[in-house]
Amino acid sequence: QKEVEQNSGPLSVPEGAIASLNCTYSDRGSQSFFWYRQYSGKSPELIMSIYSNGDKEDGRFTAQLNKASQYVSLLIRDSQPSDSATYLCAVRGFNKFYFGSGTKLNVKP
Amino acid sequence: SQTIHQWPATLVQPVGSPLSLECTVEGTSNPNLYWYRQAAGRGLQLLFYSVGIGQISSEVPQNLSASRPQDRQFILSSKKLLLSDSGFYLCAWSLGGNYGYTFGSGTRLTVV
Numbered sequence A: 001q002k003e004v005e006q007n008s009g010p011l012s013v014p015e016g017a018i019a020s021l022n023c024t025y026s027d028r029g030s031q032s033f034f035w036y037r038q039y040s041g042k043s044p045e046l047i048m049s050i051y052s053n054g055d056k057e058d059g060r061f062t063a064q065l066n067k068a069s070q071y072v073s074l075l076i077r078d079s080q081p082s083d084s085a086t087y088l089c090a091v092r093g094f095n096k097f098y099f100g101s102g103t104k105l106n107v108k109p
Numbered sequence B: 001s002q003t004i005h006q007w008p009a010t011l012v013q014p015v016g017s018p019l020s021l022e023c024t025v026e027g028t029s030n031p032n033l034y035w036y037r038q039a040a041g042r043g044l045q046l047l048f049y050s051v052g053i054g055q056i057s058s059e060v061p062q063n064l065s066a067s068r069p070q071d072r073q074f075i076l077s078s079k080k081l082l083l084s085d086s087g088f089y090l091c092a093w094s095l096g097g098n099y100g101y102t103f104g105s106g107t108r109l110t111v112v
Helices: none
Strands: A004-006 A011-014 A019-025 A033-038 A045-050 A054-058 A061-066 A071-076 A085-092 A097-099 A103-108 B003-007 B010-013 B019-026 B032-038 B044-052 B055-058 B064-070 B073-078 B087-094 B107-111
Touching: A004 A085, A011 A019, A019 A033, A019 A085, A019 A103, A033 A061, A033 A071, A045 A054, A045 A061, A045 A071, A071 A085, B003 B087, B010 B019, B019 B032, B019 B087, B019 B107, B032 B073, B044 B064, B044 B073, B055 B064, B073 B087
Parallel strands: A011 A103, B010 B107
Antiparallel strands: A004 A019, A019 A071, A033 A045, A033 A085, A054 A061, A061 A071, A085 A097, A085 A103, B003 B019, B019 B073, B032 B044, B032 B087, B044 B055, B064 B073, B087 B107
């Protein structure tokens, strides 16, 4: 059973701070990793994907991947109240994704 | 560009009634299609996925079924709903490979 683990939170950060969201996965052969953001009552939306070790930056978001440690993270710089949501980590398997249970982020004004 | 349509947005059904949720994708061919359910405050549970017309893989044994009658159409059904079927149902598509999922807007089902 492939597993994706996330701290459920909530993670509370003040506005303007860096939010760090973490995810570990069990399948050492995994190659593709994704972060989704889900606002309350809405469907998840893809915000980042990463396939290679290291960092990938997109605006205020940085995804970090360490395949040796089976660890993927998402950093949100200059956090805004609008970033308050649940963040889901996903790992691609054969024909399907494995999702973590999500980390709830609260950004306080 | 590709779009995914899912309807209805909300649904209230009595226990024992049938269910049919439909999902269609536009702007692509031969997508992988998925049905997920999310209980209140919980994570995503994969119910079914399909990599082609008539090909359905079931992840969780239950009183739900899925069908893919056309390349870009995915239907979730039940003959008799249970209270435990309540939840947020999400359809998603992907081209496979390193492509991510794109989710539909979801159907919030309440079984009463």
